[in-house]
Amino acid sequence: MKKLSIVDIANELKVSKTTVSFILNGRAKEKRIGEDLVERVTKYVEEVGYKPNSLAKSLRTGKSNTIGLMVEDISNPFFASIARLIEDRAYKNGYKIIYCSTDNDTQKTRELISMFRDRHVDGYIIAPPEGIEDDVEQLLKDGLPVVMFDRHLPKVNTDYVEIDNLFSTYNATRHLIQQGYKNIGFVTFASSQTQMLARMQGYKDALKESRFAPVVKEIVFNQDEEMIIKPMMAFFKKHQDLDAVVFGTNHVGTCGLKVFNTLGIKVPGDMAVISFDDYDVFKLYSPPVTAIAQPVEEIADNVITVLLKKLNTKGGSTASHSIILKTNLQIRGSSSGLKID
Template identity: 55%
Template structure:
C-alpha cells in the first residue's frame, strides 16, 4: 500500500496543498510558518498509513538527501564513538541523519566508501582520513560537496578541519614528568605518517631534547589488540629496568600497555609512571587512576558539525571560499599514575 501512496494523495485526503505536505515532510514547517496543529495532522496521517517516501527520488528532486557521511578510523574506539554520538545528536537537531563507517586506516576502503556515499547523494562529509585519499577528497571538494576533516590533516588538501594542539599537549606532558623527577621516559606510538601522530611524537622528542635526556621510542603497527598486547609485553620485558615512565600516544594503546604492565607485576607509579593521550572513562576508575591528556570531545564535535552545516545551509554564491582551520586545546588531567 505504501508504494502507491504519494504526497499528492496525502494532500488530497487531508484537503491541503501538496506544497504544504512537502514542507512538513522535509522539516521546513517552522521555516514556512505552518501551524503545529497542521503539522500534527499531517504527521499523524503519515504514521497511520505508514508512508515511506522514496529518499533517492526526493534527493534527486530537491538536490538534498539530508544525510551526512561520518567516516572514521574505527567507530569502536572510545574517542571516535564519543565523537560520533555528539555529531549525530547535533545533526539530528538540524534535520540531518548520519551514516557511519570505519576505514581501519585503509585508503582503498575509504575511497570505496566515499563512492558508495556519492551514489547515495549524501549532502556532506566529516572524515578522519588515512593517507592516500588526498585526490578523492579534493575531487569531492571540487564537486561542491562540503568536507570537514577531523583529528588530522592531509597535505595538499585544502578543506575545513578540526584538530587539537597535539604537539604542545605532549610537549607539556613530557615536561610535567621530567619535573616530577622522571628521567627515562618512553613514548609508545603508532608507526604512522598521520599528522596527529607525527605531531605528538615531535612534542615528546622536543621536550626530551630540551632537557638533555635520551629519547626512548617504541613504534607499533596498526594491528588488533591481541598482537598489540604481545608486542608491548615484549617491550616492557626488555625495558622494565631502564624506563621509569611512559607516555602512550592513544588510549587504546594505553589499555594494551596497562595489561602488559600488570602481567609483568610492575607497580604504577612506583615502578613506572603512566600518561595517556586521550582520556577514557575507565582510566578514572583504574587503580591507580591514569593521568591523561583529554581531548575536548564536545567542542570537536560541535565545531565539526557547525562547519559542515554552515556550508550546507548557504547557497553556492554565498559560500565563503576561505578554509576554516580550527585547533582546539586539550586538558591535562593529573591522576595517581604519574605522581611520586
C-alpha cells in the same frame, strides 16, 4: 491507492505546505512546531500511507539530508563517542548520518567515498587515511563539502577540526619531568599521519629541552590485541630503567596497563603513566590514570557547525577553516611525583 502529494496533505489538514514538509523531513523540533501538530500530521500520513521517496526527492532537490561520516575504527571509544555526538547534533538539525570505518585502509576508503557518492550524500566528515588526496579533491571540485577531523591531509585545502597534538604531549612530558622523572618513554602506533607525528614531536621537544634522551617504541597496528601487547611486553622488559611512559593513544594506553598488570609493574611506583585520550578505563583504574583529554563535545560541535555552514551556503565559498582545539591534561594518581629516598 491514490498517490498523495504534500499539498494534498496540507489542504486536508488545513496547515501550510511548508509545515508539512518540515515535519516529514524531521525538522519539526528545529522549527519549533508543536508536538500536537506533529502527531496530527504523522498520524494522517500513516493512515493514508504517504511515503515520500527521499532518493527521488534528492534527485529533484539535489539534497538528501544525509551526511557520510568516516572514522578510522568505530570500536575505538574515541571515534565511537565522536560519531555519537556528531549523529546527535546532525539529527537535531534535520540531517541523518551514515557512517563506516575506514580501517585506515586507502583502498577501502576510496570505495566508501564512491559508495557514499552514489547514495547522494550531501557532505562528508572524514578522519582521513593517507593516499585519498585525489578523491577528496574530486569531491571538493564537484561542490561537495568535506570536513576532516582528528588529522588532515596537508596537501588538500579543506576545512578541518583538530587538537593541538604537539603541545599536548609536550605539556604531558613536561609534567612528568617536573615530577622528577628522568627516563621517560613514548609508546605509540607507527604512523605518518599528521596527528601522530605531532604527538611524537611534542614528546621529543620536551625531552630535548631537559637534555634527556628519547626512548621510543612504535608498534604496528594490529586488530589482534595480542600482536600489540607482545612487542610492548618485550619493550618494557628490555627498558627496565624507564621510570615513566607517555602512551600515544587510548588503545596503546589500555594495552600498556594490561602489560603492567602481567609483568607486575606498579603504577606509579615502578612506572608513572600518562595516556593520550581520556575514558572510563583510565578514570576507574587504581590509581586513576593521568590523561590528555580531548574535548570530544567541542570537536563534534565544530565539525557539524562547519559542515552545516557549508551545506547551507548555496554555491558555498571555498574559504576553508582550520580549527585547532586545546586538550586538557587531567592529572591523576598515575603521574604523582617520585619519592625522594
